[in-house]
Amino acid sequence: MTEVKPWLKNYPKEIPPTLEYSSEPVQHYLTNAANKYPDKVALHFLGKELTYQQLYEAAQYFAGYLQANLGIEKGDRVAIMLPNCPQNVISFFGVLFAGGIVVETNPLYTERELEHQLKDSGAKAIITLDILYPKVSKVMPHTELKDIIVTGIKDFLPFPKNLVYPYIQKKQYGIVVKVKHEGHIHLLTEILKQKKNKWKQYSIDIDEDIALLQYTGGTTGVAKGVMLTHKNIIANTTMNQAWVFKAKEAQEVILGLLPFFHVYGLTTVMILSIKLAAKLVLLPKFDVLETLKTIEKQRPTIFPGAPTIYIGLLNHPDLKKFDLSSINACVSGSAPLPQEVQEKFEAITGGKLVEGYGLSEASPVTHSNFLWGVERVKGSIGVPYPDTDSKIVSIETGEELRAGEIGEIVIKGPQVMKGYWNRPLETEEVLKDGWLFTGDLGYMDENGYFYIVDRKKDMIIASGYNIYPREIEEVLYEHPDVIEAVAVGIPDPYRGETVKAYIVLKEGSTVTEEEMNEFARKYLAAYKAPKLYEFRKELPKTAVGKILRRKLVDEEMKKYEDESKKQA
Template sequence: MTTDKIWLRHYPDQIPSSLSYENKTLHSYLKEAAHTFPNKEALDFLGKTMTYGEVYDEALRLANQLILLGIKKGDRVAVMLANSPQAVICYYGVLMSGAIVVQTNPLYVEREIEHQVNDSEAKVMICLDALFPRVEKIRGDSSLEHVIVTSIKDYLSFPKNLIYPFVQKRQTGMKVTIDYNDNTHHLTSILASGQAVEPEVTVDPSEDLALLQYTGGTTGLAKGVMLTHSNLVINTQQAGAWMYRMRAGEERTLAALPFFHVYGMTVVMNFSIMYRSKMIILPKFDPVQALKAIDKHEITLFPGTPTMYVGLINEPSMKKYDLSSIKVCLSGSAPLPLEVQEKFEKLSGGKLVEGYGLTETSPVVMSMPIWGKQKTGSTGIPWPDTDADILSVQTNQSAKDGEIGEIIVKGPQVMKGYWNQPEETAASFNEDWFLTGDMGYRDEDGYFHIVDRKKNVIIAGGFNIYPREIEEVLYEHVGIQEAVVIGIPDPYRGETVKAFIVLKEHQRLTSDELQAFCRKRLASFKVPRLFEFRDELPKTMVGKVLRRVLLEEEKKKLQSDETTGNH
């Protein structure tokens, strides 16, 4: 299969179709920044700042201490931290030791932690003190040899570091007591006794893994995606080429996306380090805290998710804050409704564009040109050195323009494969094309449009229905803050369309009103038959709605109704 790459005609003159990539390790960029600009502020965490020199120094100390604990090149080290200075230090410190980072979601329960630790055969876990009890429960049945513990307060400025333990106890209702010993270490002590010298470890960027990033878990058991140093370096350089108006050393990035998610890791953390930006780190996303940070620090780059932008748009106090410093917002992880894009651009004056990618692609493969031809409803065009096509369901060949099929991609940012799963790896490729599992089409200009995940397609009465199209319509309603659509089992139609709605504050709507609204904008077979109003939707920490959770709830209801005889 070959493509004509007609999208290249829509590249701005400043973006080349192919880039020259540096054959470097990911952590070498932190070293360069520290040597060139040792006193430049690298991050700000709730008022506590660290320079590039200080971050590099602590990452070196951790790397050497990991080696003393027995970590060898290629070993896996799990990092389960919220956004914090420690998350940056530990990520790069693990890489400097020659080990592979296993990013672990702090929201995971014991079963999920145990699966990820044992699947990766991680020897060390670095975690927050509040998460230590979960790690301790699975430790005896796992591959872990050492646990390194840190606290948010360790990197807070005075007096916040004194107040934090009381806040933590009030919020969690627990006080964690840790018995530090030969196998359980405090990060602060580890760093204090570590040497700030570069370890003698040789890493081949194109072959050696930097990361095992486990797939989201929204659809089932997570798989470990193998990403090399080159995969991540290249995707970060591609991001820099795409955002060509951003100036190295001059930008201020809002780090609200979780670093443990591949999207936040690449377009926030890795990008900031490579281009010597200053990261303003939020431990979790809160609309008011984000608005305050944008105003105070004059944020220029704000990668986020649709739910984050929705949260800011609907924050009652938004008009109190100045957002005019924002140059670029990249939206990912979920479809960006047009209404949300237009409102946020109007409020901030910056550009908000949707991007598309997957964990398996480091993650970005395409996005809308930031300063170029825009297309309503499109997710944009492939990045430099990236190819994309639509695989026809009927012919298993390239689909015609406008024909819906599976999106397939290839490029230097595509993963090496799935960890210890050769069959899964083979099944996810068609020759050298990666099968994304997403359904979409390409238009006559080469712009790609995603209609939905292959597994999200609803088949009702023989019709293929794409939830994203219905969600776009629902977002047009002035009273709706969030909407998600799923197919629930139906004995007659196969599946029935159901919409879950979160209303804006002080809004009141009925199912009949929403059905009438949809009927004016959708074919009758696409109109939701059922509506459920909720205060909030179940989401991952990065803001992606957990459709699986909603579907499981519906199936349980159906089983309960069958048991009790209610139909």
């Protein structure tokens, strides 16, 4: 086995190479936790706490309402457009109890982005925040949405924060939205007050039935729904638990900072926390000072994150005033983890911070460095998870390459998606004989450790978010004065990468950078909109007229290297 999978010889004795997986659907994690630990705190949210019994009952009430009042049946899609808050967890498990498929939706989406995702998924209902209701109601006529369920951050805040929050919200966002529980609008607070509706428990085939549609841009920039079955999510959650083998059931505190609308946060934070019957400490957004205060007060033991988060904490001027020693395990994903950041964070916390790798199409984690028992390998994304196979293949021939040779990373395992929602051709492009072709270029060393060297995709990763240049370019091309546009990722010491747009304007145009920025932000979420613009008379192209994106990237890399040398 170790000859076929050389990484297995590195496994510590505590991690088995193959695992046993539950035959029950994902929502049974909550049922099991509530049965075993009904009075244990499940969620902590800015001072408010819910026990496992309370969380379970809320999810049950919600499921009953979805079926009885909204007509949700098995396989219907229900979107969740919320930050990390108790309502998100209640909604996720409630939709699954009702037999539905969860569509996690980014609250930062513009109307354009939201409309595409809702239309593509065919979602019948959506759960969203009060301040997002105007946006959702505008796109509703263009989708199959029939019902909007509204909640507010204040709904799950303790007294007196719940009374003060509306004033803070008005000051921060400039609006206070008030809606009534009538017609196609439903208030979550009213739903949870009602007596439990009788709800039908559907039979779930965990190998075939979809639990989650996770949208990802892929290589084209067109958002595609990744179909993750109950088995996919169960497998990856079980793998994650095996990796943090020192974690003990009902004794851990997990910091829920990674957004649940990203599958990395959903699997490694929310679902793993429920499976472990841990206390999940929720933060709706990343604020450095608030995060430091929360760590000191709530004493999390497990803290999955992204490099930007750890960098932000390390650079806070008052870092030394806070006690972060409760942290035992951190797995960083979404972007490369700088060695310096890893070492500094471990020195301050006394815990372990390692880099992992994954993608939405794999639920998402496939590789990771070991937290305990094995020496760290610098620059590596680690080794494949249990029951996960991986190899490097030639991008020209598809043949498997030898150790040290660079090619495309491909993956096989029970966490690999069923396919893309309603996109059989795109599915065939990336799923071949059970292997998932990641589009990432790398190599494997003789000991079975994997390394990323480049991305076959043009994807930009900024602050852990996946950003697809084509999506940005399509928006820029809609500007009446733009002739040509290309978006690239350039190095950024904080975000990892940031978006820069190169633009050729019509002759005589006086459009400024500020005007382009204002235009782009109307149609793109803030994290996708270019942070830098450069206007040129022409862009480098091939003989057949294709813009040489790589040349622009190389130019930026040269500038960055020259600047770094000056500073050194």
